[in-house]
Amino acid sequence: MNNDIPALKERLLIPDVWQRLGLPGQPAASCRSPFRTDKSPSFSIYDGGRRWKDFSANEGGDVIDFIATACKIDTQEATRRFLAMAGVPLAVTSSCSHSMRPASLVMPLLHRGSTTEIERVAKTRHLCPEAVSLAHCLPTLAFGDVCGFPCWILTDQARRIAEARRLDGKPFPEMDKLGERKAHTLKGSSKAWPVGAAVLRRIPQFRAIMLVEGGPDYLAALHFAFLFERWGVLPVAMLGRSAGTQMEATALSLLAGRRVRIYPHADADGGGMTSAQIWAAQLHAKGCQVDFFDFTGLNRRDGRPVNDLNDCSVLCAEQQPHLHDLLP
Known part of the structure; x- marks a missing residue:
């Protein structure tokens, strides 16, 4: 060259x-x-x-x-x-092949995360570093600069969607027509694609799926799979409840026939459950056995209610036994 x-x-x-x-x-x-x-x-x-x-x-x-x-x-x-x-x-090159992504998805230059970067993500999200390393190995996690900030980026080998979050845990500032936002979805992404589904092309042996909403919950699912040594469970993430209208047909075919547990966000407007029910109907049509995990009544160590799976990583001590029912 x-x-x-x-x-x-x-x-x-x-x-x-x-x-x-x-x-x-x-x-x-x-x-x-x-x-x-x-x-x-x-x-x-x-x-x-x-x-x-x-x-x-x-x-x-x-x-x-x-x-x-x-x-x-x-x-x-x-x-x-x-x-x-x-x-x-x-x-040093990206851990993921750029040639696999559709031309419409605009990706930054990716690189393998350093030990410091992996530990920084784990600390920000209150997770064990091993969970972040698992995502790195699948590979569904990469690192790169987005909007001028060092970020961790959730994607998979299908290259249908990629979502970035800042390594420092801060929101992206308002820029051009974009308002302040916790996550930045890369241009050309399809939010109908569940990140992690492409893993089943290489490793179809997974019989149980943890279907979560958003990048932090995806890493949290890996955290609890590692914590309880449930290696037969694969986390898959829809990146945002606005994607709740339809999953891509290819992804549904990859998930077909498996047991799926969905973890709807406990949103005040009920939007998390509405999206989860739409996903469940599509999965039922593909022969999946689907149930839901309910966060109602659970509290964080700081007394605030648990709203999502990532919050369960800081569950109050007296409610820790509930974690044993977390995975399908």
């Missing part, structure tokens, strides 16, 4: 890198900054996509400078990431 950086800069332009990093907005000669809240256009991509200028911040440069600013890294690391995006083989 040619490692001539000037030639690669002619081929991999700033608008391409903008999309691969999952930054908000649309690159143009006059557009809003992808790096901060920009109420009026003060950013420009010019010279055929080779150069950029942020007039408000008085910053600019070429595609490598763009990566450095977006990811808050030095030029050396930005150059390494640029080469990886351009297809130059590197010593």
Whole structure:
């Protein structure tokens, strides 16, 4: 592979890198900054996509400078990431094959998580590091920069959906037309695809499924599977209750005939259960034996009610026996 950086800069332009990093907005000669809240256009991509200028911040440069600013890294690391995006083989690569994802899903450059990154996710979500490592090995968990922040990213080898959360546990700030949000769904994702279902293509022996809502509950399911040594149970996650209208037919076929326990969020408006019931009807039609876990009456150690599976990782001491009924 040619490692001539000037030639690669002619081929991999700033608008391409903008999309691969999952930054908000649309690159143009006059557009809003992808790096901060920009109420009026003060950013420009010019010279055929080779150069950029942020007039408000008085910053600019070429595609490598763009990566450095977006990811808050030095030029050396930005150059390494640029080469990886351009297809130059590197010593450290993503644990997941990019060639498997549909062209419509815009993915950032992924990498295998370090011990520090894995432990940081575990600490933020009150989970054991082994659970995060399990997701890393399946592989349904990767790491990368999204919207300029280091993130953990939930996806699977089907590459139908990917959702990022910040490593520091903070929400993504309001940018362009996107409001503040705990999770950022990558462009081109299909929320009808349950993350983890693709594991069944390689390992069809799982007979029981924990169907959860959202990335933190997915990791929590692995946490409890590890805690109770239930290796025959596979967690699968719908990323958001808004996906409750329909699961993709391919995923339903992979789940067919299995025992499925669903863990609806205890939302005040009942939306979590509504979505769960829709998923259950589709699974019943595929010959699945479906039941629900009810969080009603359970409390966290801080006295607040348990609303989801991740909350069960900080269940109050006197209610710990309820955990033995958690898994199907």
